[in-house]
Amino acid sequence: MNEKQYQMIGVIEAQRAEGKNKINVYSCLGCARQTITIDRDSGVTPFNISCPSCGKTAMSAIYRVSQDLTPTHEFYRPSFAYYQNIPSREMRRHIENGGLMFRKLGNLK
Numbered sequence: 001m002n003e004k005q006y007q008m009i010g011v012i013e014a015q016r017a018e019g020k021n022k023i024n025v026y027s028c029l030g031c032a033r034q035t036i037t038i039d040r041d042s043g044v045t046p047f048n049i050s051c052p053s054c055g056k057t058a059m060s061a062i063y064r065v066s067q068d069l070t071p072t073h074e075f076y077r078p079s080f081a082y083y084q085n086i087p088s089r090e091m092r093r094h095i096e097n098g099g100l101m102f103r104k105l106g107n108l109k
């Protein structure tokens, strides 16, 4: 996938205009902690993530949460340069399909 194609995915996702800056909560089935996320870009986010605290499965509230919560993590669309260097083919596929990446807020990549 070249850079132009890559940027086009971002444009297509942005046109769906559903996701940007939305707050969501993932509740852990193991430690019961809640991870509050924000979608920085429009795109696809998973129904569950691995809990940042304990690594067990945390389930999405599918955005049925207060939009006033303060996020600790974000979903974002990486730059093309970053995407090209992702070793995991599965992760690259995820991004090619409009998927976003997950990180703790404050970590810049």
Ligand SMILES: [Zn+2]
Pocket: 028, 029, 030, 031, 032, 033, 051, 052, 053, 054, 055, 056
């Ligand atoms: Zn947990």
